[in-house]
Amino acid sequence: MKSMQPKPVVRQSIENRAADSLREFILSGRVRPGTRLTEIALADQIGVARATLRTGLHRLAGEGIVVQIPYTGWQVTELTETDVWELWTLRAGLESLAARLAAQSGDAPSRAAVARAYEALLAACAKERLKQVNACDFALHRSIVEAAGHARLAGQYRLVEQQVRLFIATSNTCVAEGMDDIVAQHRAVAEAVLSGDAEAAARQAWHHNESEGMRLVAWLRRKAGH
Amino acid sequence: MKSMQPKPVVRQSIENRAADSLREFILSGRVRPGTRLTEIALADQIGVARATLRTGLHRLAGEGIVVQIPYTGWQVTELTETDVWELWTLRAGLESLAARLAAQSGDAPSRAAVARAYEALLAACAKERLKQVNACDFALHRSIVEAAGHARLAGQYRLVEQQVRLFIATSNTCVAEGMDDIVAQHRAVAEAVLSGDAEAAARQAWHHNESEGMRLVAWLRRKAGH
DNA sequence: CGCCGGAATATTGTTGACAATCGCCAATGG
DNA sequence: CCATTGGCGATTGTCAACAATATTCCGGCG
Incomplete structure (x- = not known):
């Protein structure tokens, strides 16, 4: 008791x-x-x-x-365009490794956590509550990294994540381009991890972060060109 | 002046x-x-x-x-078998990313530094001076990471490298299996980086670190089984 | 003899005071 | 007028002393 x-x-x-x-x-x-x-x-x-x-x-x-x-x-810390590129490529690399490991050897509880996080993201997107979508987005990423069962990787990823949060909290940008886009990008990663397809998981995790990073860099460039 | x-x-x-x-x-x-x-x-x-x-x-x-x-x-810090696995997989992931970036966009001076580091490793292997080989090995890896031109990646790699050094300095193991093996493993990475083949560079860098890590884990298991 | 409890010891955790540095502003000299 | 120098204030960097905690040691009891 x-x-x-x-x-x-x-x-x-x-x-x-x-x-x-x-x-x-x-x-x-x-x-x-x-x-x-x-x-x-x-x-x-x-x-x-x-x-x-x-x-x-x-x-x-x-x-x-x-x-x-x-x-x-x-x-x-001030985050420049170069910093943003660095953060998103590094995040892509770490998450790609995490997704690969999670797909290869994630145990049942950690896979279940990934599935729950993905479902929560879907639910938040259905309600179109942006703040909640953002939180669920981070949580899904995190669940994939935790599913890798690699403490050092999780620790390094946390450092990157914090700086990503700092950028998002201070830059007045919306990372995603729409709820459909959010769902589509994350579905590919989640499904590959949950189906145990390590190659696809690594590739999709890389692609998702890389494309997001490129979008942000482009946004910063447009903003700087005013 | x-x-x-x-x-x-x-x-x-x-x-x-x-x-x-x-x-x-x-x-x-x-x-x-x-x-x-x-x-x-x-x-x-x-x-x-x-x-x-x-x-x-x-x-x-x-x-x-x-x-x-x-x-x-x-x-x-004490480094267990799990720690060794983590260090080498993480090193593989970070170096794989670095090798990809270096092959894609490394400038001429940084490429020249990679070439010099590789030549220095060859020279050390020819003399069969293990301590020097070890130093040149680290220097080549580092030169590839620096050639990526990604400060955060280099910073995170440095943290992993330090722990790799700690393990090697305290574990009474020799990482490599022979001079020919050292040369062969590093040639593939260096050539891919220098020729600008990003995919091959990433793949070879991963493979080199992964196989070395697996060898060390196996060594630790044999050692623990006495 | 072994276990338990309390005291002592050896350390770390926290604090406030003194030493060192940097940036800004005013004065001076060319 | 401009460049240089010096002084001062606001902070950080370093130190030593006190407070807090964990471990070890010792004595007593079953």
Whole structure:
């Protein structure tokens, strides 16, 4: 009877809590790319010592979310057209590998998770709720990567995903071109993974991310040409 | 006239120097996997304050070289059979992508660097100096990744490479099965990259790393079976 | 002798104070 | 007027001290 017991205390250092709080804040898009963040202000805002906050910031710098400017401050990462190309090609490469591994050796529970994530995406598209579609889109990608059963791959993918989130939250773009397009692109990947077709899964995962990345790069170019 | 000017002063924070010193120490193989490292001892050894050293350790933890045990100490990462599989599959995936990009769009200087690195590997194999062969092997791989012109890919590859180095430095194994094998495996990759054949480059880079990884996993299994 | 509980020890986690650096602005000199 | 220099303020970088935690050790009891 779990409900008869008090909930276990979650142990997490203040340093890690600070990093998590900062990450959430920055990935929310509420602070613009290039914004200077100072340790004194942030430490005051989240209620920890400055040195504790530094640990968090160093961690986010390692994740590519902030950039350290020595003796000056920290900046929220700005993502250029080249950065977008890099993120989407890297995401394509990592996901392609994950889809291949998931198709080859994903176990029944992880396959079920992929199937559920795909169904959730379909349902969100049917309701045409863009925010929910976006969340389900990420969740499907993630479920495929988790289905690969490869911790390092999942860890590296998470770093890329965070930067993809940062870009989407701060760039005022809509990644997809329509609900039908979203469904079609993800169907090919999901079906290949679920049917165990490793080659097709790898190819479709690559293609989906690559084409999305090229679309975004083109969007950035048009935007820059105003 | 560069020689008419004093050499620029290299600015690097003590925190970063500490991280570099620690990384070099650990990757040298002079400390065994699983060894507990304490902040007090390390800080004393490298001559910085403990809090400064902590920053360095946190950085290495983010790179997967050490593991943080809260309130207890830090440990040099131990790499299991699963870890080896992960490292080599991930390295294969990243290098496959890099080789594809290098073959597609590597510029002339970076291609020349790949060619030089390959020639250096051939020369080292001809002399049968294993330590030099190993260094040239890493250098060739790196040159291909740099030729991709993709900073994030190169950054993520570096993290994998460090852990590969850690494994090799601490595992008492010889990765290759002979000079002829080394040459043959690397020739296929180098030639595909240099000839601009993206598909072949990707395929050969994957195959080389995958087969090497499988060999190591098999070696670990034999070793564990004693 | 083995187990358990409490205390001690050795460390890490957090904090605040001092040292170092950078950027900006004003003053000075050519 | 423009370029250079110096000073100051705002921050970051580093350090040492205190707080918190986990492990080890020791003593007592069954």
